Amino acid sequence: MGCLCSLCPKSRQEGERIPSRRLYVELRKDQWPIVYCPSYNISFCGLENCHPFDSKKWGRVFKTLQDHSMVKMENIVQPVEISNAELSLVHPVEYLDSLNWSFNVAAITEVPFVCCFPNCLVQRLVLRPFRFQTAGTIIAAQLALQRGWAINIGGGFHHCSADKGGGFCAYADITLAIRYMFRDYGIKAAMIIDLDAHQGNGHERDFTGDSSVFILDIYNGSIYPRDSRAKAGIHRKYELGFYVGDEEYLSTVETQVRGALNEFQPDLVIYNAGTDILDGDPLGMLSVTGEGIIRRDEVVFQLVRSKKIPIAMVTSGGYQRQTADIIANSILNLHHKGLIPMETKG
Numbered sequence: 534m535g536c537l538c539s540l541c542p543k544s545r546q547e548g549e550r551i552p553s554r555r556l557y558v559e560l561r562k563d564q565w566p567i568v569y570c571p572s573y574n575i576s577f578c579g580l581e582n583c584h585p586f587d588s589k590k591w592g593r594v595f596k597t598l599q600d601h602s603m604v605k606m607e608n609i610v611q612p613v614e615i616s617n618a619e620l621s622l623v624h625p626v627e628y629l630d631s632l633n634w635s636f637n638v639a640a641i642t643e644v645p646f647v648c649c650f651p652n653c654l655v656q657r658l659v660l661r662p663f664r665f666q667t668a669g670t671i672i673a674a675q676l677a678l679q680r681g682w683a684i685n686i687g688g689g690f691h692h693c694s695a696d697k698g699g700g701f702c703a704y705a706d707i708t709l710a711i712r713y714m715f716r717d718y719g720i721k722a723a724m725i726i727d728l729d730a731h732q733g734n735g736h737e738r739d740f741t742g743d744s745s746v747f748i749l750d751i752y753n754g755s756i757y758p759r760d761s762r763a764k765a766g767i768h769r770k771y772e773l774g775f776y777v778g779d780e781e782y783l784s785t786v787e788t789q790v791r792g793a794l795n796e797f798q799p800d801l802v803i804y805n806a807g808t809d810i811l812d813g814d815p816l817g818m819l820s821v822t823g824e825g826i827i828r829r830d831e832v833v834f835q836l837v838r839s840k841k842i843p844i845a846m847v848t849s850g851g852y853q854r855q856t857a858d859i860i861a862n863s864i865l866n867l868h869h870k871g872l873i874p875m876e877t878k879g
Contacts, residue, residue, distance in 0.1 A: 556619060556668055556713070557675050558610055565604055565875065566676035566683035567864075568669040569595050570611040573687045575662045591666075591687045593857035594848070594864075601865055610676065612668040614661060615704075619668075622716070623709050623739070628696045632660060632703065641698035663690070663703045670706035670803075670847050674714050677801060677843035682834070682873050684864060689805045689849025691733035692758060700731070700758060701850075707803050708739040710845070711746060720800035721745060724842075726790060726833060727752070729807025729849045730817030734758045737766030747797040751789055753777075753818055769793050775818050779825035782810070786829050790836050802837050802844040806830055808851030808859055816852050823859045830863045834872040 560566055575588035587593075598604045617629050631637045635655045639647035647655055666687035676683035691707055692700030711723045725740075727733040727750040737760070740746040747768045754772030764770065771789050773782070808826055809817035821829070830846075837844045848860055867873045 555613055556615065556671050557717075558672060560610070560676055560679055563875075564608050564610065566673070566680040567598075567604060567609045567686065568612055568673050568676070568683065569609055569686040570665060570669075572614070572665040573662055573669070575659060587852070587854055587857065590851065590854075590857040590860075591848070594686050594861045597858055597861035598864060601861075603865060603868060610672060612665055612672050615664045615668040615671070615709075620664075620704060620709070622712055623695050623705050625696055628698075632656075632698075637698075638703065641693075641703050642701050660703055666690075667704040667706040667709060670710045670845070671713050673845040673847065674710040674801060674803065675718065677845040678714065678718055678720070680843075681841075682838065682844050682846075684846045684873070686848060686860075689729065689807065689847035690735070691727060691729060691805050691849060692731070692735045694735040694738040697735075697738075699735075702735060705735055705739060707733075707736045707805065707847070710803060711740075711801070714801055715745070722747070722797070722799045722801075724749065724793065724797060724799035724802045725805065726793070726802055726837075727805040727807075728786065728810070728829065728833070729805050730809040730814065730819055731756060731807070731850060732758055732760060732763065733805060734760035734763035737763035739766075741766035747793065747799060749789055749793040751785060756816065756818055769796070773819060776820040778812075778820045779822055779828075782819070782821050783825060783828055783832065787832050787836070790833055794836060794840055794842075799842060802842055804833055804837070804844055804846045805849045806833075806846050806860075806863075807849035808856040809849075811851065811853055811856060811859065814852050817850070823855070823862070826859050827863045827866050831866060831870060831872065834867055838872055 573591040635652045636648040669685040670688035673683040673685040688706045690702035693702035693705045724747045732752045749769040751771045810819045810821040812820040
């Protein structure tokens with residue numbers, strides 16, 4: 534019997550590998566297209582505190598949304614852990630095998646002490662949360678096609694390319710989400726709007742020369758990773774100076790996002806909504822306020838949704854403890870403004 538759902542994965546030619554359908558979900562009417570599970574959070578004998586990243590910020594975001602009675606565990610989507618076989622759609626086996634060495638994971642996460650621990654422990658306490666978040670980004674892309682929007686409370690590992698991790702990014706979740714939607718849901722064009730403070734060099738390397746993926750990247754050009762080769766993958770680039778504040782930043786975002794959407798017509802937008810643009814962030818070195826971040830997300834959703842383009846948001850970087858509350862308050866604001874309604878796509 535043939536599938537009656539237009540959003541089910543496309544049928545394969547005989548002999549072609551069937552994708553794992555366990556990554557995908559059919560959303561209930563009473564369920565938010567918001568993706569999260571407690572396995573996102575990293576706890577590694579206290580050593581996670583050696584990195585400026587708040588390794589439990591995803592749980593803090595969810596708790597704030599829960600405290601405001603927007604969500605509960607029963608009405609969000611909880612992802613499964615992605616497998617190496619599913620990661621291999623993008624990552625070569627050589628790269629995945631390299632993660633079996635704790636030294637390599639320590640370099641990627643920028644936590645040197647990780648190299649002193651058995652890899653079985655590193656896999657369970659560090660890489661496993663990343664794998665859950667990576668699956669979450671793929672599911673968010675699928676749910677955006679189904680509902681018109683979706684948010685993965687984690688993900689946004691934009692420094693990881695198919696064959697190289699770095700900058701606390703071990704898996705190329707954005708690339709994987711787009712490749713899976715191309716393969717399984719028949720989309721022909723995608724856009725990445727990357728508004729993290731850092732250049733998204735991972736997905737830029739992956740999609741260099743691919744005219745079906747348009748990348749807009751607004752970032753501080755004087756900080757990590759300063760990847761000149763990856764810049765070839767950017768279609769619309771704006772490099773910010775140090776300590777840019779709300780007025781200049783928000784004007785730039787609106788102009789650049791509007792211009793990108795006029796230049797390219799995607800079937801799906803992946804929005805990398807990093808909060809390391811926040812004033813005081815030790816790595817982003819910009820001066821945008823929390824209110825400015827909330828307004829930025831509203832502008833992006835307004836512009837994308839006004840064109841009836843599905844949008845999947847991931848949370849990416851953000852290195853201060855207050856960023857969790859800002860992300861949650863931004864999601865609440867999007868809901869209050871009617872930009873992320875519960876009802877299904879019209």
